[in-house]
Amino acid sequence: MIRHLFKLIWNRKRSNFLLITEIFFCFLVLFAVLSLIVYNVRNYNKPLGFEHENVWLLTMRPDTDSTALNRQTLEQIIQRAKGFQEIEHVALTNSNAPFAFSQMNNDLSYGQKKIMADEYLVQDDFDKVMRMQVSHGRWFGEQDNASHHYPIVINKVLQQQLFEGEDPIGKLLPRNDSSSYQVVGVVDHYRPSSEYTAEEPGFFNRIHLPGNKNDFYGELLIRVKPGTGVEFEEKMVKEFSGIGKGWTMEVATLEKMRQNKAKMAKVPMIALAIICGFLILNVALGLFGVLWYNISRRNGEIGLRRALGASANQVYRQFIGEVLVLATFGLVLGVAFAVQFPMLQVFEVESAVYFIALGIAVGLIYLLAIGCAFYPSRQAAAIHPAMALHEE
Amino acid sequence: MITLKNIEKVYQTKTIETVALHNVNLHIPKGEFVSVMGPSGCGKSTLLNIMGLLDEPTNGIVEIDGKPISRYRDKELAHIRNQKIGFVFQSYHLINDLSVLDNVELPLLYRSGTSASETRHLALTALEKVGLSARTKHYPTQLSGGQRQRVAIARALIGQPELILADEPTGNLDSVMGEEIMNILLTLNRQDGTTIVMVTHDENMAQKTERLIRFFDGQQVSDAKTTAYDFQQV
Ligand SMILES: Nc1ncnc2c1ncn2[C@@H]1O[C@H](COP(=O)(O)OP(=O)(O)OP(=O)(O)O)[C@@H](O)[C@H]1O
Ligand SMILES: [Mg+2]
Secondary structure, three states, X not given: OHHHHHHHHHHOHHHHHHHHHHHHHHHHHHHHHHHHHHHHHHHXXXXXXXXXXXXXXXXXXXXXXXXXXXXHHHHHHHHHHHXXXXXXXXXXXXXXXXXXXXXXXXXXXXXXXXXXXXXXXXXXXXXXXXXXXXXXXXXOOHHHHHOOOEEEEEEHHHHHHHHXXXXXXXXXXXXXXXXXXXXXXXEOOOOOOOOOOOOOOEEEEEEOHHHOOOOOOOEEEEEEOOOOOHHHHHHHHHHHHHHOOOOEEEEEEHHHHHHHHHHHHHHHHHHHHHHHHHHHHHHHHHHHHHHHHHHHHOHHHHHHHHHOOOOHHHHHHHHHHHHHHHHHHHHHHHHHHHOHHHHHOOOOOOHXXXXXXXXXXXXXXXXXXXXXXXXXXXXXXXXXXXHHHHHO | OEEEEEEEEXXXXXXXXXXXXXXXXXXXXXXXXXXXXXXXXXXXXXXXXXXXXXXXXXXXXEEEOOEEHHHOOHHHHHHHHHHHEEEEOOOOOOOOOOOHHXXXXXXXXXXXXXXXXHHHHHHHHHHHHOOOHHHOOOOHHHOOHHHHHHHHHHHHHOOOOOEEEEEOOOOOOOHHHHHHHHHXXXXXXXXXXXXXXXXXXXXXXXXXXXXXXEEEOOEEEEEEEOHHHHHHHO
């Protein structure tokens, strides 16, 4: 029977061409949208590597260009911050704090390998503020003050790309000047950009205020005690403004920043899903219409098949089967096209994402086909054989 | 082979009620070649549809091999049609998107337990019987009317049915081609003993069969052996 259906569809390929192309394109769009969604969802389910609840980001912008002066004020502010009992820990960072719209990267090379990695400048207490765990080696500490090298903590992704099997601890990586970075620790994960983005190779570079007098850092991460709210925020900002007169200060919770980032990822996903939904609806209506039309056009054939010994149920199954075969033709083309993405690695995305999306898309297309064929096929099965033969 | 008892067929539409058959009683024994004649609209096709289990009578009993079919469900009726009955229609009813061979194989598609190679072999044999061995790869649209009807006959006989129901099989054909078709049916009847019920408008054709039943307005008006019957007995 299946061979018969394939033959039938194949011989009618000209009249089925439009439907097959429609299914083909529908599949491709579905595949693209699902790839995006699967990619995002998979990322979402991976660990961020830090805890962002109860962490605030204080952004400070001085009103003068005098670094020396600003540095003094900054240190006073940090001192004051540590004095609040509502505040557990604070750490300065670069502008690329978690969930911030800012990025900084740097090339790291080891042996022949050169990797572009995200660079995060952080103070020693950053691990306490973000509640991060070092899985291998150690975090920054006072012992780094005497080091000739710049200590760095790297994430696992970077470790794997740069060192593969080797133990990275203690390894020296040349900097642009004649100095070197030295790896002191490894964290399993650090994915600060957004919950929906993949983890990139990255490393932490130490901010040691006494060690460099010329730099200013305007972002202070603050871990507050749970339950600390806006009242304290106002009080804190007021006091800080008293120290840094004329400075602009802004406080945002990392939770709020996370939501903003999430929105950025979700909006295109939702928009695409809606467009995709309309497209599928369109294809579904087309499919339904064509099937409906086909069945009325094929009354004679249905009557004949019944006369030759097909039961109503067999007619039903034949029509469902035909649609599945049609869908298969479209899907074979579509899958042949879609597998190029993982094979050629068009984007830097794990192949698994594509294969999952491919599987779901194939399943959905078959479901769609069956859904559209269900009612027309039942109609076909209900056709009275004598009437159908009579009409011809 | 088939018996009709007090068959009544009424077509009920919104406005009118058509009595297509009224009080029809018939017995068709195995191996008989019966022709049915009558003016257009007198119920001949309706009769054949009822005999072929494609339609149910409004009243009355249809018996196949002595068993009333009213007890059977759709699936079982389909099975009986597939096993025992072959159909030939005036308008051939071939599937244009299938080759001659595939068209002929159709009935066996609905019969489980026949292998693909066996089916192919049976189809080729059936086509040989109707003299179309050279046209197996053709498509119906590439054939003449007579050839198409021969394909339809091959399709009717591939399943070796005991009964062939032919509704004006020569109705669309000229007399030469009609003659050919008639000869094939006669051979089938005489050599294989297939029971045939044939509706025709052609008196000459009817006279070649054993028995002629005339209908008028849904009722049998005459039922008699033809002269050909005697000829056959000799
Ligand atoms: N599906 C139907 N619905 C309503 N009336 C029908 C239907 N089929 C047939 N009839 C009516 O039943 C009567 C018998 O029709 P039938 O087709 O059996 O005639 P026929 O003898 O085969 O005619 P012809 O020689 O033209 O083929 C006709 O009056 C016809 O109008
Ligand atoms: Mg008729």
